[in-house]
Amino acid sequence: MNVVTENFEKEMIAWRHYFHAHPELNFDLDITSAKVAEILKSFGLDVFEGIGKKGIVAALKNGNSNKSIGIRADMDALPVKEESDCEYKSTHEGKMHACGHDGHTAMALGAAKYLSKTKNFNGTVYFIFQPDEEKTQGAQAMIDDGLFEKFSIDEVYAFHNLPGMEVGTFATRSGTITASESLFNINLWGQGGHSALPHMGVDTITVGTQIITSLQSIVSRKLNPAMNGVVSVTKFESDGNENILPGHSIISGDARALSPEANKIIEDSMQNIVEGIANAHDIKFEFTYDTRTNMTINTTEQAAFASKVAEDLVGTKKVDGNCDPKLFSEDFAQMLMVKPGCYILIGNGTEGTHGQSLHSSTYDFNDKLLVIGSSFWTKLVCERLS
Numbered sequence: 053m054n055v056v057t058e059n060f061e062k063e064m065i066a067w068r069h070y071f072h073a074h075p076e077l078n079f080d081l082d083i084t085s086a087k088v089a090e091i092l093k094s095f096g097l098d099v100f101e102g103i104g105k106k107g108i109v110a111a112l113k114n115g116n117s118n119k120s121i122g123i124r125a126d127m128d129a130l131p132v133k134e135e136s137d138c139e140y141k142s143t144h145e146g147k148m149h150a151c152g153h154d155g156h157t158a159m160a161l162g163a164a165k166y167l168s169k170t171k172n173f174n175g176t177v178y179f180i181f182q183p184d185e186e187k188t189q190g191a192q193a194m195i196d197d198g199l200f201e202k203f204s205i206d207e208v209y210a211f212h213n214l215p216g217m218e219v220g221t222f223a224t225r226s227g228t229i230t231a232s233e234s235l236f237n238i239n240l241w242g243q244g245g246h247s248a249l250p251h252m253g254v255d256t257i258t259v260g261t262q263i264i265t266s267l268q269s270i271v272s273r274k275l276n277p278a279m280n281g282v283v284s285v286t287k288f289e290s291d292g293n294e295n296i297l298p299g300h301s302i303i304s305g306d307a308r309a310l311s312p313e314a315n316k317i318i319e320d321s322m323q324n325i326v327e328g329i330a331n332a333h334d335i336k337f338e339f340t341y342d343t344r345t346n347m348t349i350n351t352t353e354q355a356a357f358a359s360k361v362a363e364d365l366v367g368t369k370k371v372d373g374n375c376d377p378k379l380f381s382e383d384f385a386q387m388l389m390v391k392p393g394c395y396i397l398i399g400n401g402t403e404g405t406h407g408q409s410l411h412s413s414t415y416d417f418n419d420k421l422l423v424i425g426s427s428f429w430t431k432l433v434c435e436r437l438s
């Protein structure tokens with residue numbers, strides 16, 4: 053079956069460059085969302101706007117089967133100042149498509165166009181365009197707004213480009229593929245005072261540094277080495293000054309885990325460390341640990357199916373169906389908490405702007421992926437809804 057979308061490559065490039073030049077953040081996707089809806093309507097899809105604020109669901113039905121499939125693309129950009137000379141450079145100061153969601157959106161639109169023309173499937177495909185992947189609130193907002201009640205979606209798929217992987221190679225796995233993300237915050241209250249009279253105050257910096265050092269023992273000494281996790285303190289602030297002892301300090305950071313068990317161990321260990329050290333020094337404390345993104349957990353059947361589709365498309369050598377899990381996080385996790393499905397990584401390339409890290413001011417999505425990625429979507433739909 054020929055599912056290749058190359059006839060639409062020029063359009064996909066034009067859409068991608070339009071989105072790239074007009075990046076928007078989080079849920080503030082007026083331009084992007086309106087453009088996506090307009091394009092989808094031009095193909096004759098049933099377009100439902102305002103699902104999870106600026107999210108869009110577009111339905112394309114063919115034949116008599118009740119089977120259905122959801123394809124998710126993310127639409128939001130990042131608060132990064134673009135350092136590039138490309139002709140489609142961001143025109144929105146301080147905002148940039150530095151994660152390639154411009155490309156993900158263009159590929160889903162390309163697949164929608166192809167499938168609306170060929171209709172070589174039997175069932176319903178739902179294209180899900182989500183807001184706010186970067187702050188990981190968009191998927192849940194769409195779910196809370198009835199994504200899976202208003203639309204009968206059997207299973208969901210999403211992919212993300214990845215710099216450093218050869219262009220057009222695919223990687224996925226059964227089980228956990230990306231980590232949970234938890235933000236922690238530790239407030240310490242002691243007693244401020246004179247720097248030359250420390251015995252009359254309670255210094256929160258001395259205690260804070262002990263806590264920070266001890267937090268680094270969690271991954272090395274509390275987690276089973278076969279489990280994976282990361283604990284990073286990213287901020288330490290106090291109200292002290294040159295000759296003023298700090299009476300208040302705040303420590304905050306970010307923790308990642310590849311299983312709910314590892315995440316619980318990290319949280320409980322943190323609580324113990326903060327409580328123990330703070331109590332030993334007469335410091336009042338408040339500790340919060342907010343797991344705002346879950347692990348992305350692929351279901352076995354759907355991961356195997358996605359791998360097979362990729363292998364048929366680009367050859368077995370370019371597909372790793374059992375890749376290592378990644379310690380970054382992905383909002384699509386929320387959808388996989390509700391429905392079976394699979395998250396897939398696609399190589400963005402290793403050279404130049406395509407090999408730069410995601411979220412870097414010099415990164416760019418690789419337009420060579422547009423046909424490969426959208427063809428993967430069309431093949432997946434045609435074979436799953438055959």
Ligand SMILES: [Zn+2]
Binds near residue numbers: 150151186410411
């Ligand atoms: Zn990102």
Ligand SMILES: [Zn+2]
Binds near residue numbers: 153
């Ligand atoms: Zn991203």
